[in-house]
Amino acid sequence: MTSTTRYAPRRARPGFFAAPFVLASRAFRPARPGRITDGAIEAAQIARTTVGIAATAWMIYAYPMQESASAIAKDKFAEILISAGVLVVAGPLILALFVLAARTPARAVYLRRLKGPLTGFGALFVSVLALFLLLQDSGGARIAAQFGAFQIVFLLLALLTVLFVVPFGLTAAVLCVHYVFRTADVHEVLPPLISPLLVWAMFGVQYFDSSPVAAPPSVRILFLIGPPLSVTALSVWELRRLRTHFGVTIRSALHRQRPLTR
Structure with missing residues (x-):
């Protein structure tokens, strides 16, 4: 009788150009074992x-643009960076x-789960710091001068x-905004609690910004108020679905359920 040993397939290593995207996905995608995942919630978020995206494309197609396509793209990218900045501060x-409001033993559990969000914060901080040191005021060239004959290597x-x-x-x-800095690794109720704060903060930024297209005021108001209202509604529905399908509430997450009375 012979026995065979099965080996798990080795994960392919990404190439240099694919590595930044693969590593960013690993750093910011929630990965806690046992985390509640719901296909309906994910489908609603994708929808x-x-x-x-379709509504934005239609508005740009239907009305004359007041800015160039490159300027619109830069504005959208700037909004993503601002959103990430808001999360860096508010997250x-x-x-x-949340951790301080939780009762024991939940508080100790959530403290251990902070590893996921801290990984995201650390990865973003290190990348920004590296770019700042190398690119700000020719910092890379000034640092290279300290290496003498080895500056070409540097x-x-x-x-x-x-x-x-x-x-x-x-x-x-992009991913830290989409996954709300991996706060689901701490608890599933955190992303739907934080997402409305983020979009309403962006509403305040966009309110004072000029519209990229010459649309009627009613259309501009609809596109301005639509995103925060839709995200808020989706967050409320997500919290309700967590309660009705999985028995998860904010009180239960904090271990502050009211005791049953007979």
Whole structure:
């Protein structure tokens, strides 16, 4: 009688140009074992994003543009960076309040689960810091001068670092907003609680910004108020679905359920 040993297939290593995107996905995608995942919630989020993209494309097609296509693209990218900045500031504060509000033993569990969000925060911080040191006021050239005869080696390494960090940082900015800085790794109720705060903060930014197209005021108001209202409604529905299908509520997450009375 012979026995055979099965080996798990080795994960293929990404190439240099694909590595920034793969590593950014690993850094910002929630990965806690046992985390509640619901296909209906994920489908609703994808549907909302698809409708939003289609509506934006229709508005740009239907009305004359007041800005160039490149300017519109830059504005949208700037909004993503602002959203990431809002999460960098508000995310740790909300996480701290959530953990402090939780009763034992939940508090100790959530403290251990902070590893996921901290991984995302650390990855984004390191990428931004590296770009700042290398690109701000020719920082890379000034640092290379300190290496004397080996400065060409440093410059080559700095170039490779920039080629890696730029796509990693751009992907990280998008994914940290989409996955709300991996707060689902701490608890499933956190993303629907934080998402409305993010979109209403962006509503305040867009309110004072000029419209990229010459649309009627009613259309502009609809496109301005639509995203925060739809995200808020989706978050409320997500919290309700967590309660009705999985028995998860904010009170239960904090271990503050009211005791049953007979």
